Amino acid sequence: MIVYWFLFAITLFFASFVRNNKNGNIALCVRGIEKYQFTAKQIFLILIPMIFFFGLRSKVGDTGGYIYSFENLTTEFSLTGLDDRAYGFSLLQRICKSFLFKHPNMWLTLLTLISVIPITYILSKYSTDVRLSLFVFIASTEFTFLINGARQFVAVCICFYAFKFLVERKPVKYYLLVLLAISFHLTAIVMLFAYFLVRSKPWSLKMWLIIIAAVFVCVFSESVFGFMNDAFLEDSVYSHYAEDVMNTEGVNILRVAVAFVPVILAFYCRKRIEAQNCEYINYCINLSVLNAMCFLFASTMGANLTGRIAEFFTIYNLLLYPYLFTHALPKKEGSIIKVVFYLAFTFFFIYQMQIAWGGLEYVSEVLGIDC
Numbered sequence: 001m002i003v004y005w006f007l008f009a010i011t012l013f014f015a016s017f018v019r020n021n022k023n024g025n026i027a028l029c030v031r032g033i034e035k036y037q038f039t040a041k042q043i044f045l046i047l048i049p050m051i052f053f054f055g056l057r058s059k060v061g062d063t064g065g066y067i068y069s070f071e072n073l074t075t076e077f078s079l080t081g082l083d084d085r086a087y088g089f090s091l092l093q094r095i096c097k098s099f100l101f102k103h104p105n106m107w108l109t110l111l112t113l114i115s116v117i118p119i120t121y122i123l124s125k126y127s128t129d130v131r132l133s134l135f136v137f138i139a140s141t142e143f144t145f146l147i148n149g150a151r152q153f154v155a156v157c158i159c160f161y162a163f164k165f166l167v168e169r170k171p172v173k174y175y176l177l178v179l180l181a182i183s184f185h186l187t188a189i190v191m192l193f194a195y196f197l198v199r200s201k202p203w204s205l206k207m208w209l210i211i212i213a214a215v216f217v218c219v220f221s222e223s224v225f226g227f228m229n230d231a232f233l234e235d236s237v238y239s240h241y242a243e244d245v246m247n248t249e250g251v252n253i254l255r256v257a258v259a260f261v262p263v264i265l266a267f268y269c270r271k272r273i274e275a276q277n278c279e280y281i282n283y284c285i286n287l288s289v290l291n292a293m294c295f296l297f298a299s300t301m302g303a304n305l306t307g308r309i310a311e312f313f314t315i316y317n318l319l320l321y322p323y324l325f326t327h328a329l330p331k332k333e334g335s336i337i338k339v340v341f342y343l344a345f346t347f348f349f350i351y352q353m354q355i356a357w358g359g360l361e362y363v364s365e366v367l368g369i370d371c
Contacts, residue, residue: 002371003362004353007050008138014046015131040124046134047116054146055109059363061148066111067104073097088183089151105366111150118161122319125164126280129322136321139345140258141352142314144360152308155185160315162191167280171195187308194312198286203270207289214293251298251307252356258348259295259310262288262320265337269328276327284320287313 018038057063070093077098083090096107119137127133137143145153162177174195181188200206266273266285273281291313298306325338353360363370 001353001359001361003053003369004360007053007143008349010049011046011134011138012131014049015134018042018046038124038130040120043120043123043130043134044116047120050143050146051109051112051116053362053364053367054112056105056364056366057108057147057362058105058365060361061144062150063108063147066108066150069093070097070104070107075102085186086151086184088180089154089185091183108150111154112146115146115150115153115157118157119315119318122160122163126167126319127322128326132322132325133318135342136318136345139349140314140317141349142311142318145311149308149311152185152187152311155181155188156311156315158184159188159191159312163280163283163316166195166198166283188312190309190312194287194290198283198290200282200286202266202273202282202285202289207286211289211293214296251295253299254348254351254356256292256295256299258345259292259314261341262317262324263292265324265329266320269324272328278323278327281320281323284316284323287316288320291317 015038058067073093075098077094079091082094093107096110101107123130123133145156158177158181162174162181165171165174165177175192178188178191181191197206197210263285266288273285291310294306294310294313298310321341325334325341329337361371
């Protein structure tokens with residue numbers, strides 16, 4: 001656990017000493033709200049300690065599975081027998097083992113880099129307060145996806161980079177990146193619908209219908225998934241999905257509450273946000289609403305599946321929170337809420353890491369660390 005506290009502290013410490021890039025030619029958003037920002041290079045340098053420790057891990061979450069599969073992979077390159085559910089991931093793994101390196105920690109480092117690089121780029125381009133974005137990334141425990149569920153998080157970060165093309169209205173490039181993400185993790189398929197689903201004003205009829213539908217499914221989840229299984233999925237290769245949803249316990253209610261925080265703040269500030277009409281923030285709000293709806297549903301059942309799907313939407317809160325505090329909330333109220341926010345999320349970090357997860361261990365045979 002001490003490693004994660006160190007990363008928490010050192011990341012924010014480094015960020016506090018980085019000078020903002022005062023370049024007036026860098027536009028933040030479609031409507032051009034002025035602000036100063038870090039460069040992608042600066043953000044990457046801040047995250048180097050995290051890349052270092054996570055790349056050299058030996059036993060955290062499902063790390064053992066990644067190490068085992070890489071070590072037992074033949075060095076002879078072949079296109080036969082690739083995993084149909086993760087074709088891109090399987091292909092990349094074989095290329096690395098056959099032509100680039102043999103040590104599994106190099107493979108883990110590469111996966112970490114593939115995830116971190118899109119995050120650094122998008123934060124440099126769209127975050128109004130990179131320090132706050134990094135705080136949310138760690139305090140919300142979202143950073144743990146780098147070490148537990150790394151394959152899916154690669155897909156999440158590829159889709160996160162595709163956000164650039166969502167904002168720029170380049171659907172071909174957006175969909176090509178999403179298809180690449182699907183080749184790493186099938187759950188990325190949800191982002192195929194995001195291009196048109198989120199391109200509307202926050203709190204529009206479309207989004208309210210989504211909210212109502214999510215609440216309906218949540219209330220009648222057992223009947224809905226029972227019907228889906230009987231009518232469409234029974235005796236098919238996908239029948240286990242409905243069964244998993246119905247037989248899996250829900251996520252902790254505290255995580256659901258955390259997912260609703262940005263949605264509630266955005267609704268509270270909706271008039272200011274509407275007046276500013278920052279297009280990419282409108283998308284982030286809609287994506288955050290989808291995230292909250294996923295967690296609402298996951299609170300009743302299906303935490304494994306819906307929790308994984310939610311991560312594709314959760315990451316956009318790294319952009320939404322800074323905007324809310326720097327541009328949407330009234331200055332006086334915003335200062336008070338920001339203090340409460342920092343305290344609450346620090347408490348959540350302690351609760352999730354120490355209590356809910358029983359003190360997430362970190363083991364590195366390379367570094368000789370076991371804590």
